Amino acid sequence: MPLYKKINRDKNTILFVWKIEEEFDDLFKIISLKETSLIRLLNMKSESHQRGFLAVRMLLLEAGYTDFDLYYDEFGKPHLVDGKQISISHSHDFSVIQVGDCKMGIDLEILKNKIVTIAPRFMDVMHLKNLNKEEKIKKATVVWGVKESIFKIKNEKGISFPNHIFENQFSLNDFGGIAQLKFNNTIEEYCFTFEFIENYALVCAFEKK
Ligand SMILES: CC(C)(COP(=O)(O)OP(=O)(O)OC[C@H]1O[C@@H](n2cnc3c(N)ncnc32)[C@H](O)[C@@H]1OP(=O)(O)O)[C@@H](O)C(=O)NCCC(=O)NCCS
Numbered sequence: 001m002p003l004y005k006k007i008n009r010d011k012n013t014i015l016f017v018w019k020i021e022e023e024f025d026d027l028f029k030i031i032s033l034k035e036t037s038l039i040r041l042l043n044m045k046s047e048s049h050q051r052g053f054l055a056v057r058m059l060l061l062e063a064g065y066t067d068f069d070l071y072y073d074e075f076g077k078p079h080l081v082d083g084k085q086i087s088i089s090h091s092h093d094f095s096v097i098q099v100g101d102c103k104m105g106i107d108l109e110i111l112k113n114k115i116v117t118i119a120p121r122f123m124d125v126m127h128l129k130n131l132n133k134e135e136k137i138k139k140a141t142v143v144w145g146v147k148e149s150i151f152k153i154k155n156e157k158g159i160s161f162p163n164h165i166f167e168n169q170f171s172l173n174d175f176g177g178i179a180q181l182k183f184n185n186t187i188e189e190y191c192f193t194f195e196f197i198e199n200y201a202l203v204c205a206f207e208k209k
Pocket of ligand 1: 056076077078088089090106108152155162
C-alpha cells in the first residue's frame with residue numbers, strides 16, 4: 001500500500017506513516033540508496049527489517065527528500081542535510097517518520113501482553129492501577145514509547161528509563177501528557193501525544209516550550 005497516513009501536527013511538523021505490504025524487490029526497485037545505506041541494508045539479518053528500512057525511504061520521498069539527504073551521527077540518530085529535524089521508527093508492518101522544525105522523537109510499538117510483566121522495570125506501575133488488561137497493555141506501551149521518544153530527542157549515553165525519565169499521571173482518553181527527564185543535575189519537561197494505529201501505539205514527544 002502507498003502512504004497509509006499523513007498528519008500535519010502543526011504548520012511545520014508532519015508525520016508520515018507507511019503500511020508495509022510490498023515485497024522487498026518492489027521497494028528496492030524504487031529506492032536509490034547511497035553506498036553506506038546499501039551496505040547497511042544488505043547486512044540486515046531479517047527481510048522484515050530491510051522492508052522497514054526501505055519503507056522509511058519511501059516516506060522520505062513523500063516528505064520531499066531522498067536517502068542522500070539523510071545521515072546519521074555516531075549514536076545512530078538521523079539528521080537531514082537541510083537542518084530540519086527528523087525522527088524515525090519502524091516495527092513489523094509499519095514505518096513512520098516525522099519531519100519538522102522543533103526537536104522531537106517518535107516511537108512505534110506493537111501492543112503485546114509481555115509489556116505489563118516488564119512494566120516494573122521501566123515505569124511507575126501505580127499508573128496502571130484500576131485498569132483492565134487491555135488498558136494496562138496500551139498504557140504501559142505508551143509509557144515505553146514516551147521514554148524511547150525522549151531518549152531519541154536527547155540522544156545521550158547513560159539515560160536510564162526507570163531512573164531518569166518520569167511520566168506524569170495521564171489517562172488513555174487524554175491522548176497526551178507530560179514527562180520529565182531528570183539527568184545530569186537538570187530537569188527538562190517534555191510533552192507527548194499518542195494514538196493507536198491498528199495494534200500499535202504511536203508516541204511523539206516534543207521539548208516543552
Ligand atoms: C536507539 C533506540 C531508541 C531505537 O529504538 P527502537 O524502539 O529499538 O527502534 P525504532 O524502530 O523505534 O527506532 C529506530 C530508529 O531510531 C533512530 N535512532 C537510532 N539511534 C538513535 C539515537 N541515538 N537517537 C535518536 N534516534 C535514534 C534511527 O533512525 C533508527 O532507525 P534507522 O536506523 O533504521 O534509521 C533504542 O534501541 C535505544 O537504544 N533505546 C535506549 C536504550 C534504553 O535505555 N533501553 C531501555 C532501558 S530500560
